[in-house]
Amino acid sequence: MAFNLTVEDSSPLVSYTPSGAWTDSPADDSLIQSYSDSSMHTTSAQGATATINFNGTGIWLFGANRPNYGTYTISVDGQTTTNGNATSGDPVFNQLLGSASGLDSGAHTVVLTNTGSGSAVDLDSFIFQGQVGSGGSISNITIDDTDSRFTYAPSDIDWEVVTRPNLNKNDTLHVTQTQGASATIPFSGNAVAVYGTVSPDHADIQVSLDGQNTTVQGGAGGFVGALHTQTLLYYADNLGPEQHQLVLSADQTPSTGQFMDVDAVTIFSSAEGNSSNGANNASPSSSNNGSKSASISRASRHIPVIVGAAVCAVVLTLLATFLLFIFHRRRQKKREPWVDHSTTPTLPMQQDMMETGHRNRDSSHFLDVKLSPGGRSSRPPEAVAFPTVSRSGSTRSYSSITPLIPKATSTTSQLDSPIPPPTVPPLIFRPSQSRDTGAGPMGTRAPSRPPRPPSLQLSPESWNL
Known part of the structure; x- marks a missing residue:
């Protein structure tokens, strides 16, 4: 691959002969600032040369054209390639004096010679084309x-x-x-x-x-x-x-x-x-040392790949171990039996249903009912929901809130629950014919069997609060 390098006239790659024939950037030249890097080498000596040694495949020489300048030649590897004239009515700078390209990659010698008599020529800079690979x-x-x-x-x-x-x-x-x-x-x-x-x-x-x-x-x-x-x-x-x-x-x-x-x-x-x-011109060291260094260099280029592969293997191993741990943890949790930690007391009916496979999901439906010394509860019963049982038609489903006892028709004030306390319908005895002629309480004859106790009606006033 080729690339270009720009070199100033003051580089040691250029040698000026004969000694003293060339002047470096004359202090009395009012146009020196017009040159590249404000620098140039000039000569008025006929036959004076500027020789450039370089390694590459091409070169381009630049200088100025001025009124007092004259003819020159450029040769590459001993062959004249340019016969030029740097004379100009007005000074112009950064002018191409001559070039050579398409050379074999390697060391070359270029010579700029002032061929004019009493005229000048200068070298401002040059560009050579290097190549690697x-x-x-x-x-x-x-x-x-x-x-x-x-x-x-x-x-x-x-x-x-x-x-x-x-x-x-x-x-x-x-x-x-x-x-x-x-x-x-x-x-x-x-x-x-x-x-x-x-x-x-x-x-x-x-x-x-x-x-x-x-x-x-x-x-x-x-x-x-x-x-x-x-x-x-x-x-x-x-x-x-x-x-x-x-x-x-x-x-x-x-x-x-x-x-x-x-x-x-x-x-x-x-x-x-x-x-x-x-x-x-500057060769590398001996072939043995070079081959050893090349082997070390090639081996060193593989080190990052090996280190990267090792790090990836460690990361993948840790990830697999973590996923396996999570899998076993979840599997173990699935195998653990379910335990009901509810502290709600179990009622008799609830116990029966739990034995048949049902379990209470909300213990808040059950009441803690206490009986007074007279046999009555100390507070009115509230609507109670039980799971479905086939014992009667009063309970419909697991989540039903239909009371087991019909609602009372009384409009008395409610206590703890918005549902009014239940009432028990009275028992009514109808007269019937009997061989016994004894008069009953309603003017008819009483039945042959012992009379039933009078009907019991419950009202809110009868509850002991």
């Missing part, structure tokens, strides 16, 4: 200098954290001038880009990627004439998906400055995890 998608992450994955040696106190808003990535920068100081970061990915600062007071930088060393310019020796931040210092691709180690250290010499800094590192990764087969 053979297809699919690509992702990138930027690791800031303050990230804990960085290790600074000899110790953290040998490095100073500088905060400069809008000048550095994430506004921070690690700077050192300690001899032999280094910054180390492990990573996994198919390509890596290192960003930092170049300046005349900076030392060259020694880059070690999986044991392969490369030295890049830090800005001394006339390479740059001013401070340039967020500059691409180093780039390497065609890396395997295994773990890599990047070490940056200052290569301080009497001819260079003493400072070195680290701003950020960007890691590019292919979704398929396979790198292309192009050449690479």
Whole structure:
């Protein structure tokens, strides 16, 4: 999968020859702000060259067209691809000087040469196309200098954290001038880009990627004439998906400055995890170590799956145990016999019905009747409901509230119950013919058998309250 990287003219990926022939961002140029990042390299020396070394499949060079500019050529891997003229009546910027695309993935060399006599040419910036993998998608992450994955040696106190808003990535920068100081970061990915600062007071930088060393310019020796931040210092691709180690250290010499800094590192990764087969200036470590690291990396990718499966198994086991417990609990409750805990006293008739399978559902229908010393109850009876019995027709059903004794016709005041007390109809004796000639109480002859007692009529006044 291809991607583009924009690089400024001050990057160590560009080398300017001969020494002193190129000027970095002339201070007397009133149009310098019109250039990308307010920076450019210009030369009026015929035959002066700017050489770009990159890994990728294409490149595009940008500069300005101005009245005092002239002719130039661009060659790719030794073959001239562009013969151009940068002369223009009015200054125009960010103009495409030349390009090359469709190159084989790998290392390439592009040379911009000023061919005019007494005329100038400049290089503002360039874009090159990198590639990782053979297809699919690509992702990138930027690791800031303050990230804990960085290790600074000899110790953290040998490095100073500088905060400069809008000048550095994430506004921070690690700077050192300690001899032999280094910054180390492990990573996994198919390509890596290192960003930092170049300046005349900076030392060259020694880059070690999986044991392969490369030295890049830090800005001394006339390479740059001013401070340039967020500059691409180093780039390497065609890396395997295994773990890599990047070490940056200052290569301080009497001819260079003493400072070195680290701003950020960007890691590019292919979704398929396979790198292309192009050449690479910074090779990965030996094949044996690489295969071991790849095996560890593949095994580590399965760890989350194994852990997830184990957690799911535990959760399912606990859920099954809980459901089984609930099932047995409910089953046990169904087997327990029903017990009537009612404290309502059982009347004789109620006892008979309970023996036949009936049970009282509302004990509030039954009354606690007490008899007075004279044989009468101490309070009038109320309407009573009994379950259905075949002994008489006075009770109709289980829930019937029809009184066993017909309601009284009296309109006297009610006591505890809204139902008036019952009355017993009088017993009436009718005269009949008999051989006995004795006179009865009604002028007729009395029956031959002993007379019945007089009729008993009950009225509300007769109840003892």
